[in-house]
Amino acid sequence: MKKKSFYSFFAVFLAAMLMLAGCFGGKEETAKPADGDSGKKTEESKGTKVLRLNNTEEPGALHPGLAQGTHDSWILEGTFEGLTKKTPEGKIVEGMAEKWEPSKDGLKWTFHLRDGIKWSNGDPVTAEDFEYAWKYALNPKTASDYAYQLYYLKGGSEYNNYKLTKSKDPKKLAKQDKELKALEDKVGVKATDDKTLVVTLSAPTAYFLDLTNFYTYYPINKKVQEANPKWYTEASSYVSNGAFKLTEWKHKESLKLEKNENYYDKDNIKLDEVDFAVIDNESTAYQMYQNGELDMVYPIPQDVLPTLKDNKEFHNSPDLATYYYNLNNNKKPFTNAKVRKALSMAIDRKAIVDSVAQGGQQPAYSVVPPGIPEDESTDYQKKGGDLFSEDVDQAKTLLAEGLKEEGMSKMPKFSILYNTNEGHKKIAEAVQQMWKKNLGVDVSLENVEFQVKIDREHAGDYEVSRAGWIGDYVDPMTFMDLWVSTGPQNDAKFNNKEYDKLIDTAKKSIDNEVRMKAMHDAEKILMEEMPVIPVYFYTKPYVLKENVTGFFTPINRYPQYIYADIEK
Secondary structure: OHHHHHHHHHHHHHHHOOEEEOOEOOEEEOOOOOOOOOOOOOHHHHOEEEEEEEEOOOOOOOOOOOOOOHHHHHHHHHHOOOOEEEOOOOOEEEOOEEEEEEOOOOOEEEEEEOOOOEOOOOOEOOHHHHHHHHHHHHOOOOOOOOHHHHOOEOOHHHHHOOOOOOOOOHHHHHHHHHHHHHHHHOOOEEEEEOOEEEEEEOOOOOOHHHHOOOHHHOOOOHHHHHHOOOHHHOHHHOOOOOOEEEEEEEOOOEEEEEEOOOOOOHHHOOOOEEEEEEOOOHHHHHHHHHOOOOOEEOOOOOOOHHHOOOOOOEEEEEEEEEEEEEEOOOOOOOOOHHHHHHHHHOOOHHHHHHHHHOOOOEEOOOOOOOOOEOOOOOEHHHHHOOOOOOOHHHHHHHHHHHHHHOOOOOOOOEEEEEEOOHHHHHHHHHHHHHHHHHHOOOEEEEEEOHHHHHHHHHHOOOOEEEEEEEOOOOOOHHHHHHHOOOOOOOOOOOOOHHHHHHHHHHHHOOOHHHHHHHHHHHHHHHHHHOOEEEEEEEEEEEEEOOOEEOOEEEOOOOOEOOOOEEOO
């Protein structure tokens, strides 16, 4: 029964990852013949296809093992490729691997790489590059925030959680290196030859194949990494294996990707170049779009959204993502669940989505968004339903009780930390006003760059912070394991043993009913304790020029431009 449950569940996930096809706008730059030119059809006169996009922040790390957010991943998804990739219809297909075989018990996967695949510098892409990349991310010396996504590998957690010594004693360091090497050798990924990668999991994982097209599972060029550990910080030293290569990076200004002639599927890549402008102001980006300087803009300024409903260039797609606020559970009075629940219950989510966000978002009364199948006929979020409600009177009572338990007579003034963005600012202002009106709480606002916000959250240097999470894969676990007590993304510093136990049960079980029940029970604990405050479930509203085709919008990714084309 367990084997049947595993394979039927796995099949559901492969079939149910929905993506929406769309068309984007663009510009074809055509070179004019010089004076006296006969006008022969040279490469230049045929036209160079350049797509112009906006990246909302300066990338934090364009390295598969170090990347943390969409400001990194949108570019990585164009410059790198994993063992698999996805079609516009959501089907998982061959990427760097041409085929694979899972064992009957789901514990061992054997991947066979394509012939002739190369890095952008001409080096062959080998199975060892995958093994090296995954172990690099897991190495505790790397300090990768996303290493936990590789814990599905046998020995992955043990290797990554090794406690590094602070001593500089050569003998102790030598002993540490020996112990690390022993743990590394036990990690369940091995290149048995240049084209064969054997992966051993700690437990059967229904969504493992989906993970192989997530950026933490991309390869890195072993020779390049060992020769220059900072290869990923400048275009001049950047080496990747995807459809495009990074050829220019003006930090905090722009990035240029050009077609990678070494990519195995280069004949189906229609764009010559993708130019990213680094723009953190939505209004500025939209103005550039209107002026013809950008071909697609996402996100769109919230005050513009109501004017676009009948515009042919406006599109809106589902998003596997939740907008929420972190509450620092280590700082009083946010240490008290009643205080946390009071703040959550005093927010009018419908007013925020209708009057502020205005992108068709759905108010969130749980943390897992719609769009994840629980079985062949049931959506996980819809089955779980609303796990709390808004109630200002009860919020007042809970706040008073919680403050009294913490030895306080009044809620101290605190701040909401958010990354520079007009939309985040407006939502924070709305929440600020609601808390003032409904609870008499004084709140200030603080905006910083996205990477600064991430760093401060990880360090616990905040009180309340704006956050958002896009599912890394299509399973409730991509949200639920965020708040395990030892989780690297647990910025709320939540610690609940029963919650941890339920998540552990869900990860280890191959019985779909058992794992789904465990996650539903864990989510109930999460919303009862309220370490984070869900606000709404995202959508993906964007504008695009009508003469660009071939874009598609995965439910848990930014719009994909790899196979885009520009029509005249």
